[in-house]
Amino acid sequence: MPYRWPADTDFVPWELDVLDRRCGACGRRMHICDHRFRHLHTLEGPVELICKLNHCPDPHCPGHTRTKSPEVEATIAPPHWAIGWDVFCWIGHRRFSRHWAIPQIRAELLDAHRIKLSDDAIGQYIHRYQAMLAARQQDPEALLRLYQAVDEIILSIDGLQPEKGHETLYVVRELTCKRVWFAEALISATADEVRRLIAQAKGWTEALGKPVALWLSDRQDAFVTGIAAEFPGVPHRYCQNHFLRDVARPVLEADSHTKVQMRKKVRGLRKIEQAVLKRRGVAGPEPAAGADAAATTAVIIEPVESAASPADPAGAVVLDYCPSVRGILNDDQGGPLQPPGLRMARALDEVRESIQHNLDEKKGGSRNSNSVAWPVASTGASTK
Numbered sequence: 310m311p312y313r314w315p316a317d318t319d320f321v322p323w324e325l326d327v328l329d330r331r332c333g334a335c336g337r338r339m340h341i342c343d344h345r346f347r348h349l350h351t352l353e354g355p356v357e358l359i360c361k362l363n364h365c366p367d368p369h370c371p372g373h374t375r376t377k378s379p380e381v382e383a384t385i386a387p388p389h390w391a392i393g394w395d396v397f398c399w400i401g402h403r404r405f406s407r408h409w410a411i412p413q414i415r416a417e418l419l420d421a422h423r424i425k426l427s428d429d430a431i432g433q434y435i436h437r438y439q440a441m442l443a444a445r446q447q448d449p450e451a452l453l454r455l456y457q458a459v460d461e462i463i464l465s466i467d468g469l470q471p472e473k474g475h476e477t478l479y480v481v482r483e484l485t486c487k488r489v490w491f492a493e494a495l496i497s498a499t500a501d502e503v504r505r506l507i508a509q510a511k512g513w514t515e516a517l518g519k520p521v522a523l524w525l526s527d528r529q530d531a532f533v534t535g536i537a538a539e540f541p542g543v544p545h546r547y548c549q550n551h552f553l554r555d556v557a558r559p560v561l562e563a564d565s566h567t568k569v570q571m572r573k574k575v576r577g578l579r580k581i582e583q584a585v586l587k588r589r590g591v592a593g594p595e596p597a598a599g600a601d602a603a604a605t606t607a608v609i610i611e612p613v614e615s616a617a618s619p620a621d622p623a624g625a626v627v628l629d630y631c632p633s634v635r636g637i638l639n640d641d642q643g644g645p646l647q648p649p650g651l652r653m654a655r656a657l658d659e660v661r662e663s664i665q666h667n668l669d670e671k672k673g674g675s676r677n678s679n680s681v682a683w684p685v686a687s688t689g690a691s692t693k
């Protein structure tokens with residue numbers, strides 16, 4: 310990665326000496342034979358490393374043709390890098406701990422540290438950071454230390470698909486230390502391929518010398534057969550989340566059916582909005598959304614038609630309700646424990662009550678249509 314420095318860069322010189330100057334071959338004291346100059350970004354500013362290179366003065370010694378670099382050089386920056394370890398760690402931390410995007414990292418490096426790097430260069434450093442991190446995560450000695458106090462191991466395997474059509478990433482995790490052991494993208498997850506990963510996990514547990522108490526996964530055939538073959542006698546439990554989802558399937562199907570029914574009943578939002586806009590003589594995009602499409606369509610239309618004032622407060626109310634109801638109808642969030650249809654029914658009930666509340670107020674003499682009692686649930690719904 311050749312880096313172009315501006316001509317007027319003000320480098321701070323750092324002179325580095327070889328500390329152990331005995332020749333590795335003959336033991337004589339080595340001489341300085343050359344200098345290597347390197348330019349680097351550090352968080353404290355641009356630095357010029359002046360590395361004094363040593364060799365053995367005896368022309369007949371094998372140490373004569375080799376040079377030795379100062380030992381500390383590699384602790385400041387790896388060879389050929391334009392940044393020091395400190396900048397490298399700063400980038401990796403921002404990316405993986407704070408989840409910054411590359412353009413944000415680039416801008417902050419420039420603003421806060423006057424370090425100018427291209428997106429490409431930052432991308433490459435992030436790649437290396439990732440590789441080092443992965444190597445570190447899988448370092449057997451570090452793992453041994455981590456698992457020293459652990460009595461038994463609980464393993465899980467799952468396939469994650471980042472996006473439809475992408476290859477599936479199979480991840481083996483250990484749950485007592487909450488650690489990803491390893492992951493591999495398999496284009497075709499045949500039983501043999503999956504079993505290879507499970508065998509790899511077995512190799513790790515053997516290296517750690519710890520018993521496996523339990524395996525967790527979904528019920529993919531390849532998982533079931535692979536785990537049974539590699540870990541005979543180890544209990545294999547079905548993932549609770551998958552289990553719950555399957556148990557709840559009839560409920561979710563009924564819930565989905567109910568949603569369809571509610572959507573059938575509560576519809577025509579667009580027509581209601583257009584009617585209001587037409588009556589106002591608005592062709593363009595006014596508050597382009599909304600009427601309260603709730604099941605109370607007829608109730609709503611009536612005050613709209615009777616409101617002849619140019620200010621059209623009733624029309625405004627209608628146009629305010631519409632996006633809210635649309636959001637309720639489009640909200641598909643919720644799992645087995647919060648079926649989306651139930652949430653939808655609750656939210657629509659609140660809308661109905663809210664409309665009724667407004668109509669009652671009006672009958673009571675108040676013509677202030679702006680005092681709308683908003684349904685609480687609907688405010689959280691997104692208007693897609």
Ligand SMILES: [Zn+2]
Nearest residue numbers: 332335365370
């Ligand atoms: Zn020598």
